[in-house]
Amino acid sequence: MADSLELHLADEAATARLAARLAPHLKAGDVIALHGGLGAGKTTFSRALISALRGTPTEVPSPTYTLVQTYDAHGLTIYHFDLYRIEDPDEVTELGWDETAGGLALIEWPLKAGDNLPAWRLDLTLEQTAEGRTARLEPHGEDWQSRLHGI
Incomplete structure (x- = not known):
C-alpha cells in the first residue's frame, strides 16, 4: 500500500489552501475520489x-x-461528479464518464461508481472533527505517490 498523507484542516480556508497546493500537481487524465460523509x-x-x-x-x-x-480551466476540462443519488454503478456511463480520460475528474461519493472507479487515482477522505476536519490523501499509482511528495 502506498503512503498516505494526513493533514489537519482547521477551517474552510485551510481546505481551500490544500486545494490550491494540490492544483499545480494535477494533469489531464487525473481522477480524485472524494470520500466523506x-x-x-x-x-x-x-x-x-x-x-x-x-x-x-x-x-x-x-x-x-x-x-x-463541467468547467474549463485553460484547456483542461474538469468534470465534477456527485454520485450520491445514483443507484446502479452503470448509471455513470450516462453521465459522460468515459469522456473524462482527457480531463480531470472530481468524484464525490465515488464508491457508488463500483467497478467503474479507476484503480489509478487519488483518494481524498475528509472527516469532520471537533477541531475542524482531517484530510487523508491516499495515492493509488506510483505517479500519484511521487506527486504527493510535492504537497
Missing part, C-alpha cells in the same frame, strides 16, 4: 480546487441534482 467538505474542496485551476474565484454549484458539472 454529508457535510465533510467534499464540495468545499472541489469549489476551491476548481477556482485554483481556473485562476479565478468561480461559482461552483454542487452537482447533487445535475450529477455532473
Whole structure:
C-alpha cells in the first residue's frame, strides 16, 4: 500500500489552501475520489480546487441534482461528479464518464461508481472533527505517490 498523507484542516480556508497546493500537481487524465460523509467538505474542496485551476474565484454549484458539472480551466476540462443519488454503478456511463480520460475528474461519493472507479487515482477522505476536519490523501499509482511528495 502506498503512503498516505494526513493533514489537519482547521477551517474552510485551510481546505481551500490544500486545494490550491494540490492544483499545480494535477494533469489531464487525473481522477480524485472524494470520500466523506454529508457535510465533510467534499464540495468545499472541489469549489476551491476548481477556482485554483481556473485562476479565478468561480461559482461552483454542487452537482447533487445535475450529477455532473463541467468547467474549463485553460484547456483542461474538469468534470465534477456527485454520485450520491445514483443507484446502479452503470448509471455513470450516462453521465459522460468515459469522456473524462482527457480531463480531470472530481468524484464525490465515488464508491457508488463500483467497478467503474479507476484503480489509478487519488483518494481524498475528509472527516469532520471537533477541531475542524482531517484530510487523508491516499495515492493509488506510483505517479500519484511521487506527486504527493510535492504537497
